Amino acid sequence: MLEHMPIIEVSGLRKAYGGRPAVDGVSFAVEEGEIFGILGPNGAGKTTTVECVEGLRVPDAGTVRVGGLDPITDHDKITRFLGAQLQESELQAKLTVREALELYSSFYSAPADWRGLAERLGLTGKLTTRFADLSGGQKQRLFIALALIGGPKVVVLDELTTGLDPRARRDTWSLIEDIRDSGVTVLLVTHFMEEAQRLCDRIAVINAGRVAALDTPAGLIRRSAGNTVIAFTPSRPLDDADLEALPDLDTVHRQAGRITISGTDATVNAVISLLARHQITAHQLRVDDATLDDAFLDLTEKAGDPS
Numbered sequence: 001m002l003e004h005m006p007i008i009e010v011s012g013l014r015k016a017y018g019g020r021p022a023v024d025g026v027s028f029a030v031e032e033g034e035i036f037g038i039l040g041p042n043g044a045g046k047t048t049t050v051e052c053v054e055g056l057r058v059p060d061a062g063t064v065r066v067g068g069l070d071p072i073t074d075h076d077k078i079t080r081f082l083g084a085q086l087q088e089s090e091l092q093a094k095l096t097v098r099e100a101l102e103l104y105s106s107f108y109s110a111p112a113d114w115r116g117l118a119e120r121l122g123l124t125g126k127l128t129t130r131f132a133d134l135s136g137g138q139k140q141r142l143f144i145a146l147a148l149i150g151g152p153k154v155v156v157l158d159e160l161t162t163g164l165d166p167r168a169r170r171d172t173w174s175l176i177e178d179i180r181d182s183g184v185t186v187l188l189v190t191h192f193m194e195e196a197q198r199l200c201d202r203i204a205v206i207n208a209g210r211v212a213a214l215d216t217p218a219g220l221i222r223r224s225a226g227n228t229v230i231a232f233t234p235s236r237p238l239d240d241a242d243l244e245a246l247p248d249l250d251t252v253h254r255q256a257g258r259i260t261i262s263g264t265d266a267t268v269n270a271v272i273s274l275l276a277r278h279q280i281t282a283h284q285l286r287v288d289d290a291t292l293d294d295a296f297l298d299l300t301e302k303a304g305d306p307s
């Protein structure tokens with residue numbers, strides 16, 4: 001029998017800074033060809049986790065394997081197997097796009113064809129532009145090109161679309177899908193629910209250094225937020241007891257007089273009857289399918305506040 005091996009395997013990972021745990025027993029496995037998302041609030045331990053995967057940080061405990069290799073002891077092999085996105089500060093402002101592509105190609109014995117990559121990433125017209133003069137979206141595309149230049153099997157992208165306008169963000173999403181379709185596994189750290197929901201095959205929600213949930217986007221929504229959300233601002237306050245007695249109720253959030261309730265269609269119908277019974281008007285009434293946003297709030301609240 002062939003033994004199945006995930007392309008990335010993280011098991012019982014722990015890392016503390018100055019005695020404070022940042023990552024506190026994280027485990028997950030990424031299958032080859034997935035876009036795997038790491039989603040979580042600020043300070044949850046996402047970057048620390050992926051930096052352990054990249055071999056940039058030494059775990060205090062637990063194991064990490066990437067293609068069966070240990071990112072620390074097999075560091076040289078890992079750099080060929082895994083492409084990491086650079087941080088902005090790592091490229092000199094005066095370097096042109098062509099110089100950056102040539103420089104990074106020279107780091108590998110068998111680099112991918114940088115011209116082909118530049119073409120695929122829409123950078124051909126920018127080869128003589130200096131890094132500092134690129135737009136945010138063009139910089140991100142250059143970072144993706146540089147991460148792919150060694151012909152990696154896995155690419156790690158951390159907060160790739162932060163600071164991009166909606167169009168550039170969408171363009172970047174298509175690029176990430178193209179990368180996955182070309183056979184590269186993508187480990188994606190993100191804050192954006194819409195991005196995670198649209199792109200990721202599976203998501204690990206990390207909260208306070210732990211995996212709060214791991215599932216497909218649809219699975220996360222189903223199991224934590226129900227499938228329908230009703231939101232409204234009632235003309236008079238509603239009793240907690242009445243809300244808690246709703247059928248199929250998943251969560252109730254109150255914020256600044258607005259109530260958001262998730263559950264099923266039965267929950268929504270019961271809310272409407274409840275309002276009618278008490279002759280309460282629902283201002284700005286909205287009924288929507290639950291999104292990853294709702295699931296995320298639910299999951300990260302359940303697991304407690306990291307701070």
Ligand SMILES: Nc1ncnc2c1ncn2[C@@H]1O[C@H](COP(=O)(O)OP(=O)(O)OP(=O)(O)O)[C@@H](O)[C@H]1O
Pocket residue numbers: 017018021022040041042043044045046047048049
């Ligand atoms: N080098 C470091 N020294 C000390 N503390 C650190 C260091 N790096 C991270 N931390 C702390 O560890 C915790 C987790 O940080 P990490 O950057 O992994 O979180 P994150 O989920 O990526 O957050 P964000 O979404 O804000 O980028 C935070 O409390 C952070 O302040």
